[in-house]
Amino acid sequence: MDSYDVIIIGTGAGGGTLARHLAPSGKRILLLERGDWLPREPQNWSSLDVFVDNRYVSPDTWYDGDGKPFQPGVHYFVGGATKLYGAALYRLREQDFGELQHHDGVSPAWPISYDELEPYYTQAEQLYEVHGARGEDPTEPPASAPYPFPAVSHEPRIQQLSDDLAAAGYHPFHAPCGIRLNEASMPYSHCVRCPTCDGFPCLVHAKSDADVLGVRPALEHPNVKLLTNAMAVKLETNESGNEVTEVVVERNGETERFAGDIVVVSCGAANSAKLLLASANNSHPNGLANASDQVGRNYMFHDSVAVLALSHEPNTTIFQKTLGLNDFYFGSDGFEYPLGNIQMVGKSDAEMFRGERPRETKLAPEWTLARMALHSVDFWLSTEDLPRADNRVTIEADGNIKLSYSETNAEAKKQLYSKLKSMLGHLGMHSDHLFTRHAYMKNDIPVAGCAHQAGTCRFGDDPATSVLDRNCLAHQLDNLYVVDTSIFPSIGAVNPALTAMANALRVGDHVLERIGARTLTATT
Numbered sequence: 050m051d052s053y054d055v056i057i058i059g060t061g062a063g064g065g066t067l068a069r070h071l072a073p074s075g076k077r078i079l080l081l082e083r084g085d086w087l088p089r090e091p092q093n094w095s096s097l098d099v100f101v102d103n104r105y106v107s108p109d110t111w112y113d114g115d116g117k118p119f120q121p122g123v124h125y126f127v128g129g130a131t132k133l134y135g136a137a138l139y140r141l142r143e144q145d146f147g148e149l150q151h152h153d154g155v156s157p158a159w160p161i162s163y164d165e166l167e168p169y170y171t172q173a174e175q176l177y178e179v180h181g182a183r184g185e186d187p188t189e190p191p192a193s194a195p196y197p198f199p200a201v202s203h204e205p206r207i208q209q210l211s212d213d214l215a216a217a218g219y220h221p222f223h224a225p226c227g228i229r230l231n232e233a234s235m236p237y238s239h240c241v242r243c244p245t246c247d248g249f250p251c252l253v254h255a256k257s258d259a260d261v262l263g264v265r266p267a268l269e270h271p272n273v274k275l276l277t278n279a280m281a282v283k284l285e286t287n288e289s290g291n292e293v294t295e296v297v298v299e300r301n302g303e304t305e306r307f308a309g310d311i312v313v314v315s316c317g318a319a320n321s322a323k324l325l326l327a328s329a330n331n332s333h334p335n336g337l338a339n340a341s342d343q344v345g346r347n348y349m350f351h352d353s354v355a356v357l358a359l360s361h362e363p364n365t366t367i368f369q370k371t372l373g374l375n376d377f378y379f380g381s382d383g384f385e386y387p388l389g390n391i392q393m394v395g396k397s398d399a400e401m402f403r404g405e406r407p408r409e410t411k412l413a414p415e416w417t418l419a420r421m422a423l424h425s426v427d428f429w430l431s432t433e434d435l436p437r438a439d440n441r442v443t444i445e446a447d448g449n450i451k452l453s454y455s456e457t458n459a460e461a462k463k464q465l466y467s468k469l470k471s472m473l474g475h476l477g478m479h480s481d482h483l484f485t486r487h488a489y490m491k492n493d494i495p496v497a498g499c500a501h502q503a504g505t506c507r508f509g510d511d512p513a514t515s516v517l518d519r520n521c522l523a524h525q526l527d528n529l530y531v532v533d534t535s536i537f538p539s540i541g542a543v544n545p546a547l548t549a550m551a552n553a554l555r556v557g558d559h560v561l562e563r564i565g566a567r568t569l570t571a572t573t
C-alpha cells in the first residue's frame with residue numbers, strides 16, 4: 050500500500066488551496082479527486098450546453114427530505130465547484146464571526162475571530178488574484194493589504210446602475226472578482242472578458258479557480274501526486290479509533306487503499322459528511338468524528354434568489370458581475386434584522402431562458418424572450434440561512450445522500466426582494482417587473498441548487514456541539530482534518546469560496562507546523 054505524509058481528498062476551494070500551500074514543503078502529498086479534469090472544449094462557453102443540457106453537472110442522485118430523488122447541481126472535477134463558479138470572492142463581514150440576531154434566530158459565532166482569519170484572507174486574495182477596491186463598501190471588514198489587482202471596471206449600463214444607486218443614497222461597490230483580467234494591457238490579459246463566465250467553465254483558464262491556481266501549481270512540485278477518478282468511499286481507523294489508517298478509494302472499477310500520516314477531507318459539505326458517516330466502525334458507530342452527532346447536521350446553502358429586472362434601455366453588458374450592494378446586509382428601515390447581500394449575476398441570454406422555463410414571462414406577454422434578454426439586468430440576492438440540526442445530510446439505504454432541509458429566514462429573503470423591487474423605478478428599470486430566475490438551480494427541487502452548500506462538520510471549541518476543533522482537526526481523531534465549507538458554523542450572506550480558501554491556508558499553516566515543515570515553505 051502506498052503511503053504519504055498527507056492525503057487530501059477533494060481538490061476544490063478547500064482541498065486545492067491546501068494542496069498548493071503544502072506543496073513546497075517537499076512532503077509526500079497525495080490528492081484524491083473523484084472527478085476528472087474538466088474538458089477544454091467549445092461547449093465550455095455554450096449557454097445551451099451548460100445551462101440547458103447541464104453538460105458539467107455530475108450525474109449524482111440525491112434524495113430530498115421526503116425521499117424524492119433529484120439531480121443536485123454538483124460538479125465533480127479537478128477544482129471542484131470553483132470550475133463553474135462566478136468567482137465573486139468576498140470576505141465574510143467581521144460581525145459574521147460573532148453571534149448575530151436574525152429574524153428567525155441566532156446565527157452562531159465562529160470559534161475564531163475575524164482578526165485571526167484576516168491574514169489568510171489577504172493571502173487568499175493574493176493567491177486567487179482578486180480584483181477589487183477597498184473603501185467603497187461600508188460593511189467591508191478591515192484588511193491588512195489592498196486588493197492585489199484593481200477593480201474590474203463596470204460596463205456602461207452597470208456604471209449607470211452604480212450612479213443611480215449612489216444618487217439614491219446607497220453605497221454600491223465594485224465587487225471582488227477572481228478573473229485574471231488585465232484591462233490596462235489586454236494583449237497580456239489571460240481573461241478576454243466574455244459573457245459566459247458565471248456558471249460556466251473558463252475555456253482559456255483565466256478564472257481564478259482551484260484547478261488553475263491551486264492544483265496545477267501544486268503539481269509542479271514532484272512530491273505532489275494527483276489521482277483523478279479516485280473516489281474515497283471509506284476511511285479506516287486503527288483499533289482504538291483515534292487515527293485514520295487508510296483511505297479506501299474506488300478507481301477505474303478497482304478498490305485501492307492509501308495510507309497517510311495526515312488525512313484531510315475536503316469533498317464539499319454534503320460529500321464530506323457522507324464520507325465520515327459512511328466510515329462508521331466499532332469505535333465510531335455513528336460515523337467518524339461523530340460523537341457529538343453533528344456530522345451532516347446544520348447544512349446551509351444561502352437563501353438565494355436570482356432575479357431579472359427589465360431595463361428601459363437595452364443592457365449590452367458582457368461581464369456583468371462587477372457590482373455589489375450591502376446596504377441591507379445588517380437590516381433596513383422597518384426591518385431590524387439582517388437582510389443580506391445584493392450582487393449581479395452573469396448576464397442572461399435567451400438560450401438560458403429556454404433552460405429555465407420562466408413561467409413569470411406570462412406576466413409580461415408583450416416581451417419576447419429575446420427582447421427580455423436584451424433588456425435584462427440580472428441580480429443575485431443572498432440572505433443568510435441559519436444552521437438547524439434537522440437540516441442535514443444522511444445516507445439512504447442505496448448509499449446516496451439524503452438532504453433534508455427546511456427554509457430559514459424566509460421573511461428576511463422576502464424583505465430583500467421587496468427592497469430591490471421598490472428601488473427599480475429609480476434605477477431606469479420597469480418597476481412592475483422583477484422575475485425570479487433559476488440560475489444555477491434549474492431543478493424544481495430547491496435543495497438541488499446546492500452551489501453554496503456549507504455546514505455539516507462545523508468547527509468549534511466544544512466537542513459536544515462541534516465536529517472539529519479550531520484547527521479543523523476532528524475532536525476524536527488525531528490525524529483527520531476537514532477544510533471545505535462544511536466547517537462553517539454559520540454562513541453569512543456573502544459567497545463562501547474565499548472563506549474556504551483562507552481557512553484552508555490557516556489550517557495549512559497548522560499542518561505545516563505539525564509536520565515540521567513550517568519554516569521550509571511559503572505560498573508563492
Ligand SMILES: Cc1cc2nc3c(=O)[nH]c(=O)nc-3n(C[C@H](O)[C@H](O)[C@H](O)COP(=O)(O)OP(=O)(O)OC[C@H]3O[C@@H](n4cnc5c(N)ncnc54)[C@H](O)[C@@H]3O)c2cc1C
Pocket residue numbers: 058059060061062063064081082083084122124125126127128129130131133134135136137138139247248249279280281282315316317318320321324489499500501502532533534535544545546547549
Ligand atoms: C455555479 C456556481 C457558482 C458559484 N459562484 C460562486 C461565487 O461567485 N463566489 C463564491 O465564493 N462561491 C461561488 N460558488 C460556490 C463555491 O464554488 C463553493 O463554495 C466552493 O467551491 C466550495 O469549496 P469546497 O472545497 O467546499 O468544495 P468543492 O469546491 O465543491 O470541492 C469538493 C471536491 O471534492 C471532490 N469530491 C467529492 N467527493 C469526493 C470523494 N468521495 N472522493 C474524492 N473526491 C471527492 C469533488 O469532485 C470536488 O472536486 C459557486 C458554485 C457554483 C456551483
Ligand code: SF4
Pocket residue numbers: 228229239240241242243244245246247249250251252253254255256257368
Ligand atoms: S470572463 Fe474571463 S475568466 Fe470569465 S470565462 Fe470569460 S475569459 Fe474566462
